[in-house]
Amino acid sequence: MLSDRSAVGEGELNAWTRATRAKRASGEPLLDLTVSNPTKAGLPYDDEAILAALATPSTLVYEPDPRGWLEAREALVAAGLAPHVDQVFLTASTSEAYAHLFTLLADPGDEILVPAPSYPLLAHLAHLAGVALVPYACRYDGRWSFDAAELYESVSDRTRAIVAVSPNHPTGAYLDADQLEALASFEVPLIVDEVFHAYPLEAPASTPRAFERAEGLVFALDGASKRLALPQVKLGWISIAGPDAMVKAATERLEGIVDTYLSPSTTQHALPALLALDAAPRAIRERAAAHLAALRAVCAGTAMTSPRVEGGWYAPVRLPATKTDEAWALALVEAGVLCHPGYFYDFPDDEAWVVVSLLTPPEDFARGIDQLARLAR
């Protein structure tokens, strides 16, 4: 009765989630280093300004525009977050933006190249769209990067797009100009997810935005969830750049797709005012930098290492491969610490990685990484 592609997140729960639930149910205290919701991470928000932005009178009238409210698009262009009002589409989230782009670019059975390790939701989004994900490896050698020649080997006559996440979740690597150029040279549309772009840590000197350097067709994704640290606002946006004829063809089709749903709601009217609020993003940048420094300090003298984190809210930690990353993460749950095992993100099977969130409230982070260091000693 039900379609195969509607089956996402089913099947047996993985061992880490089962152990975490059991530990929570036992009532024992837990140090949660997987925090991903900024609104519950003890950050300073300008509540009054946010509420005032949401209460704008223009929300009282329905004037649908498939690309999203013009003044919101103008505000994105003015903030340098989109190339032109006609080359940006508002969506209800970045996840929805991915879904629209998969519809725009691929038919069921087509292939989309994605980085590994990377953001786990991509697998669900692709499954729902009926497209196949083909991973390309990103490896650490002082920086996380991919081998362009190897990536090119994965391009087939069914490849419809290459996804890059800049900075990547959870490795933190930005795409640099050379990598953007290499990806563009394959003449396959690029989808570059830049939701963490505003959170540099150990970033390279130049972190170009994909739409500024577009040689081929590029779709750059961003959204309120990370950029403004306001996931509840439910707004994402797609910037489109590249050769004029390709941009024209893509924007016309995309307009038809978004017009079918018209999903951004009244919160798009708040975007111009919300873009000016920086209290929570600034606090995240400061917290993430302090946590990364603390992580480096506890790694010293242990068997765990913390590679360079160029940006974002997460830090992968490498542990000795004496046991699998799942076994490490389960041992940590037992010790009262929650870290995601690397396999959730497609880290290589023969390496042991866990991922910690740099958004974690400071006291829990300090105690959690101390426990981690104790286990890895």
Ligand SMILES: Cc1ncc(COP(=O)(O)O)c(C=O)c1O
């Ligand atoms: C890399 C990346 N892209 C997109 C998203 C989803 O963003 P949104 O809340 O706008 O759907 C996330 C959320 O964690 C993410 O990590």
